Amino acid sequence: MPNEKFLGEFELIVIGALMRLGEEAYGVSIINEIDRRTGRDVSAGALYATLNRLEKKGYVRAHMGEASAVRGGRAKRFFEVTTEGRAQVERSSVALHQMMQGLPAWIKGAQA
Amino acid sequence: MDQRGAGMSEKPGVTLSEWLILFFAGPQLGEAIAGDLEEQAVSARHSQWVYEISVLRSLPGLVRLGWSNASSTRLSSEIGFSVLAVLFVWMWEIWVARIFAWPIASNIYAFSPLSVAATCKLVYLGLFALGTGFLLSGLSVLSALTNQSWRVRVHRFATWGMAGLTPCIYLIVNPGPFDGGALFRYVQIALIVLVGSAAILVGRSNFRPANNATRASA
Numbered sequence: 626m627p628n629e630k631f632l633g634e635f636e637l638i639v640i641g642a643l644m645r646l647g648e649e650a651y652g653v654s655i656i657n658e659i660d661r662r663t664g665r666d667v668s669a670g671a672l673y674a675t676l677n678r679l680e681k682k683g684y685v686r687a688h689m690g691e692a693s694a695v696r697g698g699r700a701k702r703f704f705e706v707t708t709e710g711r712a713q714v715e716r717s718s719v720a721l722h723q724m725m726q727g728l729p730a731w732i733k734g735a736q737a
Numbered sequence: 738m739d740q741r742g743a744g745m746s747e748k749p750g751v752t753l754s755e756w757l758i759l760f761f762a763g764p765q766l767g768e769a770i771a772g773d774l775e776e777q778a779v780s781a782r783h784s785q786w787v788y789e790i791s792v793l794r795s796l797p798g799l800v801r802l803g804w805s806n807a808s809s810t811r812l813s814s815e816i817g818f819s820v821l822a823v824l825f826v827w828m829w830e831i832w833v834a835r836i837f838a839w840p841i842a843s844n845i846y847a848f849s850p851l852s853v854a855a856t857c858k859l860v861y862l863g864l865f866a867l868g869t870g871f872l873l874s875g876l877s878v879l880s881a882l883t884n885q886s887w888r889v890r891v892h893r894f895a896t897w898g899m900a901g902l903t904p905c906i907y908l909i910v911n912p913g914p915f916d917g918g919a920l921f922r923y924v925q926i927a928l929i930v931l932v933g934s935a936a937i938l939v940g941r942s943n944f945r946p947a948n949n950a951t952r953a954s955a
Contacts, residue, residue, distance in 0.1 A: 652773030669773050669791065670798025673766065677802050689765065692772075695779055699772030702765075 632684075632717045638663060639675050640684065640714050643706050651690070651701040676704055684710030754792040761796075761803035770795070829868035834861050 632640070642658040643650045655676075656667050679685040690701040706714070758774075759767035774795070778788040841864075842857035849856045 652769060653776050656773075656777070668794040668798055669770050669777075670795025670800075670802065672798070673762065673770055673795075674798040674801040674805065677766070677805055681805075689769070695776055696772035697775040699768045699775065701772060702769030 632713055635671075635675055636679055636684075637714065637717055638665070639672065639679065640706055640710060643685065643704055644711075644714070648703070648705070650704045655704070679710070683707060684713055754789055757792060757796065758799060761799035763806060766802070770799070825868070825872055829871075830865070833868060834864040838864060 638659055639655065642655045642662070645662075646654050646658055652669055652672060656669065656672055659665055659667050659672075676685060676687070680687060684707055685704050686707055687702050687704050690703055692698050692700045755767075755771050758771050761767075762770055774788055774791045777791060778785075838857050838861040842853060842860045845860070846853045846856040849859075851859070
């Protein structure tokens with residue numbers, strides 16, 4: 626498998642947020658979801674750079690929504706995880722789980 | 738409705754922050770990012786400066802995004818065309834405008850109310866305009882042959898910048914086309930590249946990616 630197909634930590638977090646949000650996944654909701662679950666304050670630029678990369682890898686696809694007044698008349702860009710993206714998340718999760726297994730118990734999730 | 742949100746939607750111009758977002762992210766993605774930042778600022782009852790700080794915080798990511806999008810075949814073709822345009826303008830200046838400006842001026846200055854030097858400068862600029870005309874005609878032919886009018890639009894802009902502004906600036910800093918030393922030549926080359934690059938970057942706004950399907954916002 627080519628190197629660029631692997632998911633980085635933040636890419637995994639972003640895809641996880643997309644899967645949780647489903648059809649409501651767009652910039653602000655993704656940032657809020659990541660902040661709520663990981664405490665990570667993500668900038669819009671960093672998020673979109675990652676989403677753009679995931680789109681190029683074929684793990685995420687996007688489409689534009691309609692404009693709204695609260696956004697200054699600008700449209701939302703919605704994101705969803707592709708079938709290939711879901712498969713890659715599964716592979717990464719299995720790999721991560723296998724790597725964590727047997728590590729000291731103070732690492733949360735290592736014994737899961 | 739929040740006053741700031743309403744105000745932004747009615748604002749006719751583009752602020753520096755929005756321009757930066759659009760510059761790095763392109764029109765469609767830039768609109769979504771600017772909308773997200775606007776929504777965050779409005780929902781948190783933040784003021785304009787918080788919006789600006791959000792844009793600044795996003796800049797590293799936006800630069801990465803811009804670079805990622807720029808390193809495509811599209812930019813390669815832009816750079817390729819631009820290099821050819823720069824070479825053409827440069828060679829035209831060296832082999833045509835510089836060489837023929839003085840002989841032409843010395844023959845026609847008798848009919849001109851201007852001095853020989855001023856006539857020479859005018860001829861020099863006229864030859865540059867002629868070169869630009871040749872280049873634009875070539876690009877138009879290329880456009881007709883390849884059906885790629887967007888390339889011509891961008892490079893027409895770049896060419897006007899290079900072929901029009903550069904000699905003007907050159908003649909402002911330099912007393913005459915023949916008086917420049919090596920330093921002036923380097924300055925001229927740097928100006929050609931600088932003006933051409935700036936023109937191309939601004940011209941990027943001409944590009945419109947294919948529209949994705951839209952759906953109702955939540």
